[in-house]
Amino acid sequence: MQIIEQYSTPFYKNIIDMPPSMVRKLWKRSNILVLDIRTPQEYVEHHIPGSLLIPMDYLEVLQEYFSDKEVAVICEHGNRARYATYGMPHLYKKKAIYMIGGIVGWMSMGYEVVSGMDENGTKWEQWLDEKLK
Structure with a gap:
């Protein structure tokens, strides 16, 4: 049996599809930034510890904070x-990983999640205020 740990398309060399298990390995080694593109309400309910919230509607406006x-x-x-990865490939200068199954897949594996709002959940609002001044 062959186990596929990641998938990449020939059209977008910097975008890779990965299951939560592989994303978690990279996250544990601090090799990647987990970019949560859900709404603030969803983030408060549950999120991956240390993930950065930037709601999908603001990705293009705030891309300078994560594109590198x-x-x-x-x-x-x-x-x-x-x-957000395949439809907006211009946002990512480095590698972008699409996590298959989302945070539901992450939680179904029993991986760590926390609830409530934290500093990483409010940075996007501060950055947006700075851009609008």
Whole structure:
């Protein structure tokens, strides 16, 4: 049996599809930034510790804060994250990882999540205020 740990398309060399297990390995080694593109309400309910919230509607406006980093893009089920990686490939200068199954897949594996708002959940609002001044 062959186990596929990651998938990459020939059209977008910097975008890779990975299951939560592989994303977690990279996250544990601090090799990637976990970019949560859900709404603030969803983030408060549950999120991956240390993940950075930038709601999908603000990705293009705030791309300077993450485009130079290797990121794993996540949402609740994976649909918005797929659009944010493959539909907006110009946002990522380095590697962008689409996490298959979203945070639901992450939680189904029993991986760590926390609830509540933290500093990483409010940075996007501060950055947006700075841009609007």
